[in-house]
Amino acid sequence: MFKNKFFASAAQEDGEPRRKGRVYAAIEIPELDEGLQPYEAEPVYLECVDTSWLNSFKVSENGPSWSKLFQMAPLSVLELTSYKLPIFPESSKPGDIAWFEFGYEPASSSESDARIYTNLLSEGTTVKISFHEARPLGWAERGGIGDVAQALAKYNSSSNSQYSLEKRLARVSTAGGVAFYDVGQGACQAAIDNDLHIPQLYVDFGGGVLTNKKTFPDGFAGFCFTCDPMVILSHWDWDHWSSAQRWPEALNTPWLTPPVPLKPIQLAFAAELHERGSLHIWDGAWPGTITAGAVTIERCTGRTANDSGLAVTLRRRRSSPKNCLLPGDADYACIPSVVAGESFNALCMTHHGGRLHSPTYPKAKRGAASVLSAGPRNSYRHPLFDTVVAHLEHGWSLPTGTALSGQRPCHVLVPWGGRPHILQGGCHAGRCATAVSAIAPANGKITKFARRSESAM
Known part of the structure; x- marks a missing residue:
């Protein structure tokens, strides 16, 4: 609590x-x-x-x-x-x-x-x-x-734990693809294993707040922590970490974060993580980019909190060409791999499809999939029509959105080399909503993937 x-x-x-x-x-x-x-x-x-x-x-x-x-x-x-x-x-x-x-x-x-x-x-x-x-x-x-x-930076520098964090990231299984969770006007993604289809690593842990609290799905049963997944926080906006308020169990897992802004709410949330020994701040002692197993993390190069956080690329495995970019809210011009011309199989459109400040967009591979994480009827009016059109003009497909179905939560799963599917969670006897129990391909046919009993936990 x-x-x-x-x-x-x-x-x-x-x-x-x-x-x-x-x-x-x-x-x-x-x-x-x-x-x-x-x-x-x-x-x-x-x-x-x-x-x-x-x-x-x-x-x-x-x-x-x-x-x-x-x-x-x-x-x-x-x-x-x-x-x-x-x-x-x-x-x-x-x-x-x-x-x-x-x-x-x-x-x-x-x-x-x-x-x-x-x-x-x-x-x-x-x-x-x-x-x-x-x-x-x-x-x-x-x-x-x-x-x-200053105290947070002093006591929570991740330079002291960089080796152990990289070892932990190197063990993350991403073979099942990337899940994009329906958290309303916010963001939460996960690397999914190929055996039980449960989260191995969360990238952001957010959801709708304040005026946009209404966008968070009422039927969201909870998050899966079976595999003790850590959290990589892209940046400190509330809608990228606020689901820890709904499920405080998340406070007990390691959080790798950018430096904490000089704003009271972010500092107070960081203090909660610090008290549990869960806060690991990516500071100047880290290189600009690390790759550990199938996970690559880049420090963005902009000036604002959105543009100076952490961007994550997940791959099917370390050497695989199959990749997915999770940019948080960063302008693409502030992500080194995008600027260097890397192309991607999948993308979560940055900033919930909101306004961007540069003409730079990531390159899309043939058949690439895009996903939007935005809450229905949110106060920011995301996604913006012009932003979606600009992605289409740069070769990206029409995005599959979280909350696509009226039966919520309605998550999105992008399997490697496949088209996006909508899914609902439901294993652990209904105690979570993020482990995959069934997915629906574009033709609407429901395919059951994993429904584990209590004895299998």
Whole structure:
């Protein structure tokens, strides 16, 4: 279970308090297309921590008690529904974190200009902004937020565990293909073995949150941890790790992650992983790319969190030409293998089919398959028509989407050398939804693959 109530499960979540608040709020400076304003066509969310709490927070120099303290941080998300996003600090650039102080008070829907969420899975409550003040660039680095980030980097550098992590990755079986799970507006993929068709490695562990919580399928029974799969986190956006909030068992497996951004919610989630010894941060001691068995991980080269995370390529086996690119939300121009001209058999379209900032696209091999992970009727309007069309123009097939069927969850399985199939999980006597129990090829015929009894577990 999580220590911080911001990460409480939906069953534990007890509604939003109706009271005044004062918070420090963080938002990343985005990459912008020419002529667009920041967050012009998307919801505006800021990560918040209570001002009084942060002003009194001090990182202990005598031990790791900082993480236990940060597990108690009063966190929230502030959505600006009609309140105008303040101007970013002068000289800020994409990837910088801008900080503001906001005050708000309860308000009716008709009078409100914002919404506050005290849990990623809550409905939120309407508020009216009473004031905002900008903080200078570098403000957080000089205070408690910066101290926590430095401590996380110090105590969780994966350079100390690189050898053991590579050995673990080298043992991952990918022979059954790649599964793309229906988690609503989010992302979660897995390498699947060829014997029992269960997850051997998760790449991201996300799902729909906040306004997009409704996109997460109600019938999702749970995740499979039979083979003790580790998690590779592409980047720290909530919708790429939030299913750990729904199934906290995931906190006990190793997580290989990019560096943690200087934002309070990501730092608090990282503190939860740190407390369990599960956090392994890919830092400067690692090479830009590693290959361990059938798994290749690349550090992306961009400036923003989306574009500087980890991209993963899975292969049928180490020397196989059959490959699948899992880019997270990275612009393709920031993925070294794509820039180098590598071609792929399968692809999860980056950023849920959202807006990209460069004309670079991965090369598609003959018969290549593409998949989209996006929630139905999500607030970002993903996938964008122009993005899908651009993939088609670069040789990719029309994507198979998670949640394709009205009977959800509806996952997608791409077997090596085969066309995408939709699937539902259901082994372990119905306790999980991610191990393959049946798949449906394009002709609609159901083929049973694996349905294990309790005695086989």
